[in-house]
Every structure is written in C-alpha cells, then in structure tokens.
Amino acid sequence: MNKQNIYSRIYEIIYLIPHGKVATYGQIARLVSLPNGARQVGYALHKLKEGTDVPWFRVINRKGQISFPPDTTAASLQRSLLESEGVIFDTNNTIDLKKYQWKRFK
DNA sequence: CTCGTGACGGTAT
C-alpha cells in the first residue's frame, strides 16, 4: 500500500459522498485504513488543484465546522458550495453533523 | 536522517 494509492483512494471515497451530505476527515481516514490518518486526508485535499472534480467541500472536521479560518476566501467558498446544496450553518459557522453526515454503507 | 508543520481527532480536564 503506497502513498499514491492512499491519495487515490481518499479521492475515490470523497466522490462517493452524496450531494447535500458531508464527511469528516477522520471518517474518510478510517475508510482508507488509516485510523489515525485524518491529517493525511487534509494533506491530500491540500494538494488538489483549483479546477478539480473532487467534491472537497463536502469534507469538514469533527466539530462540524470548515477547517479554514472563517474569514478566508477558501472558507467562504466552501460554505457557499455547501449552502448551495442545502446545508445550513448556524450562527457559529457550524452545521449539524447528526443531520448532514454521510452514513457509510460499507 | 532529523525536525517542524498541518484542510485532524480522541481523551483528559
């Protein structure tokens, strides 16, 4: 299992996240057999180029928040993309994971 | 090879 495959698998998993749903970094890490590799998932997304097909914006952290400082363009973009899919943010820039988190089907 | 860094998360407090 080399790193290239790891990244590819991370992207494949992300493609599986349904419209209007989200997944956490840790959840994806577990799906690619890296129980403690949440940071690697973040790194994999960090490498993505700008016009990528990967729905990276559907990946958020465990707190139900976007993993970018709230006042950055990247954060506002991600938030806009999610809101366009029906995801609602509360006054704390947080979403209800219980409601939007993608339930893996194995 | 060692060291610091980061789109994170689990656990202790």
Place this chain on the structure above:
DNA sequence: TATACCGCCACGA
C-alpha cells in the same frame, strides 16, 4: 458540554 493537550503521519527543508 467546552477546551486543552498531545498523538498521528506524510511531506519537505
């Protein structure tokens, strides 16, 4: 329940 620590692990200097 909300924070604070600190462990993870691949990358790049």
